[in-house]
Amino acid sequence: MSDMHWFVLISTVAAAVAIAVGIIFPAIAMGRAITQALESLARQPEAEKSITRTLFIGLAMIESLAIYVLVIVLIILFRNPLLEYLLK
Template sequence: MDSITSIAIASIITAGLTTAIGCMMPAIGEGKAVSSALNSIAQQPDAAPTITRTLFVGLAMIESTAIYCFVVSMILIFANPFWNYILAN
């Protein structure tokens, strides 16, 4: 097996793991955040606007982690910088 094939295999496996773990964990975190927010709103309905605003900011920050993982996996699949290094040598 040549070096280009081994880099391609490692890149595809890494991209798959990055996407799997990078989407699964933020989804769990978002579920816990929404659950806590709903419990808080149920206990204090007057604070609902503040809790909702804070929830949306937190969800956006959590979702950005999943988006970064997706971008890294797309870079590894389509614009892998390691292939240029191997082809240059």
């Protein structure tokens, strides 16, 4: 295989590893946030609106991290800046 094939293969594997690692930690954080919110609701049911609103804002922030990872991985896969140097 040529250098170009190896480069594309390695960048694809790196992108797959990056998306896997980049999604694991936000998923764990979302699970912990939901767990804590449910515990808070069990202790103080009268604070449901406040807890729910804060939970959804926090989950949106955590999910944005996963979306940023996806965007970076797509950039690596489809518009790799190092590919230009390899072609020269």
